[in-house]
Amino acid sequence: MTGRVAIVGLGPGPACWITPEASSEIEAASDVVGYAAYVERLALRPDQRAHASDNRVELDRARLALTLAAEGHAVAVVSGGDPGVFAMAAALFEAIEEKPQWRALDVAVAPGVTAMQAAAARLGAPLGHDFCAISLSDNLKPWAIVQRRLEAAVEGDFVLALYNPASKARPSRIVEAFDLLRALKGATTPVAFARAVGRADEALVLTTLGEANVSLVDMATLVIVGSSETRFVARDGARAWMLTPRSYGAPR
Ligand code: SAH
Numbered sequence: 001m002t003g004r005v006a007i008v009g010l011g012p013g014p015a016c017w018i019t020p021e022a023s024s025e026i027e028a029a030s031d032v033v034g035y036a037a038y039v040e041r042l043a044l045r046p047d048q049r050a051h052a053s054d055n056r057v058e059l060d061r062a063r064l065a066l067t068l069a070a071e072g073h074a075v076a077v078v079s080g081g082d083p084g085v086f087a088m089a090a091a092l093f094e095a096i097e098e099k100p101q102w103r104a105l106d107v108a109v110a111p112g113v114t115a116m117q118a119a120a121a122r123l124g125a126p127l128g129h130d131f132c133a134i135s136l137s138d139n140l141k142p143w144a145i146v147q148r149r150l151e152a153a154v155e156g157d158f159v160l161a162l163y164n165p166a167s168k169a170r171p172s173r174i175v176e177a178f179d180l181l182r183a184l185k186g187a188t189t190p191v192a193f194a195r196a197v198g199r200a201d202e203a204l205v206l207t208t209l210g211e212a213n214v215s216l217v218d219m220a221t222l223v224i225v226g227s228s229e230t231r232f233v234a235r236d237g238a239r240a241w242m243l244t245p246r247s248y249g250a251p252r
Contacts (some may be wrong), residue, residue, distance in 0.1 A: 003069030009082040009112020013198035029076035058091035082114040116161035119194030124241030137164035162223040190226040196205040
């Protein structure tokens with residue numbers, strides 16, 4: 001019997017941001033594998049086995065999922081947001097490379113709303129023109145690579161969506177990243193900190209590169225740094241919108 005692995009994105013938090021496809025993959029699963037916080041969010045039936053882990057080693061989780069599938073089980077591997085964005089999908093396919101028999105398994109990826117889309121939706125249209133997503137985590141890559149990519153993104157005048165901007169273990173990375181950006185970009189560049197978007201403790205901060213207080217940034221925050229075209233659209237008595245217009249050099 002050939003098992004199945006569905007790599008499922010749960011979106012940034014609320015149930016309304018889980019796709020019907022993701023829900024039906026979870027319903028169809030006999031086994032659900034994932035980080036404990038995500039697995040606990042799901043109301044699994046008694047006949048479904050949860051393999052919740054606090055294990056930070058994604059490859060181990062991926063190998064467990066593939067081993068269960070090779071035994072004939074229907075496995076759902078869950079990630080927050082989209083599973084292809086700094087999450088489990090890549091780990092799963094890296095693990096598949098390890099064993100020829102795993103390539104024969106039925107594998108599907110169910111996409112999810114990623115944090116930068118959720119943040120952008122709250123803010124207005126900050127990703128309306130070319131942008132790039134960079135993870136500031138240096139657990140899996142050297143910090144020098146992060147610096148090179150930040151510099152290249154500034155050189156290309158991309159809007160930046162920064163994932164994994166800080167953690168208790170690495171509180172200074174966001175400070176270093178902003179020092180680098182401040183040396184290369186204008187102080188009035190619009191910046192947004194979008195924290196826990198879609199959750200009860202959601203918090204949005206609009207600021208500028210020059211004035212940004214990076215101590216507000218934690219691991220639940222998605223940081224957006226504007227391009228030279230990004231601006232705030234002020235409103236009376238309400239938070240401004242953040243806009244990166246679709247056409248370059250558009251008249252104001
Ligand atoms: N696969 C996830 C990203 C995993 S990396 C996705 O597609 O969204 C984890 C980082 O995502 C966090 O450090 C934070 O930068 C961002 N993030 C995840 N959920 C978020 C949320 N609800 N609000 C703001 N940022 C979030």
